[in-house]
Amino acid sequence: MKISELSRRSGVSIATIKYYLREGLLPPGEHTARNQAEYPESTLRRLRLARTLIAVGGLSIAATGKVLRAMDEPVTIFRTLGLAHYALSSPFPDEAHEDVDEQFYAEARALVKAAGWTIVGDTPYIASLAAGHKALADIGLNWSAQDLLPYAKLAHAAARLDFDQDAGIEDRIDIAERAIVRTVLLEPVLATLRRLAQEHEAAQRYQSTGQAADGGGSE
């Protein structure tokens, strides 16, 4: 298809598509005439994925390029998933990763062990978890691995739900693409669901108890 059709079917402007082509997020089309290029169906799919990672996942162009290139490497499903996963940015801002002492890494490793997880390869998420332990300690919440374990079990249940949806799918790129979309898109969905559930729980627990008494003042 031509770039105009790519734009129409994806909802992404031609200018943005050209930008993605220049940045190497999309493979170049096949030139058919002067200033004309043909793109296969797979480019449309790649474009939609790039758009989602950037606009909804909030990934940078550079990070998106890393994820997409990881998917192009001719390796196993497992290795593709790992490469794409590691290319995502940490759930914590850079600043939270500074000055994280060894004790917080020890808590992070203890939590992974208590959760029964086998982590293969150089995951960056042990460091993220250590940053989380430090951030909690900084605000006065000295949560041990044991305190976070119930949350780890819920996260594991979510990860099982994630992969259960791929039962029967064999194509390596397809599995990797679905896994990345779920990781990136469901993260804000899960955060949203937790906030709604918190509002429900707050209403159940606090809405009708001692409203005036603990107000500290009247309106």
Place this chain on the structure above:
Amino acid sequence: MKISELSRRSGVSIATIKYYLREGLLPPGEHTARNQAEYPESTLRRLRLARTLIAVGGLSIAATGKVLRAMDEPVTIFRTLGLAHYALSSPFPDEAHEDVDEQFYAEARALVKAAGWTIVGDTPYIASLAAGHKALADIGLNWSAQDLLPYAKLAHAAARLDFDQDAGIEDRIDIAERAIVRTVLLEPVLATLRRLAQEHEAAQRYQSTGQAADGGGSE
């Protein structure tokens, strides 16, 4: 205490504390001499909270100010929690909130209903959830409320864990502060835990199956 002690005990530089004072994130100290001011213990606590929201939660100065001011309003626990919650930014980038059709709002409301949640007040998170449904549909995953319900149940279990930790605490500001810290800090922790659990699940499911066969090439 003096500003120097505030800095030493919080680990936040004097320049940053002065900036927060100018932006109204912290109440002004009591002037004791020319260019000298005394701050109560509560300012240290407020400073730590502001620092965490900004450095770890990634909140803007403006959003942090909104959260902190919500906590200062003399209203009930329930209302304080709501105000602080609504002042947080959406888990989705602004762009994901554009052009969200009514059908996605309908799915979001159906999910809240199916989850059995009572949502009181003008929560912004129905709109966030609708943005999530749209983002999934845009990438070709037309997930209904029913498809997301298992995730909503896990989010609810997490919210229960959150509030269970406040059992026995009566002070309104204390409860609101703990709730906000948990909402903001545990969000990246939960995202990190899910990614680690995904790596474990990927290893269990894909590490030793058809490695070479589906590689699409050899190394």
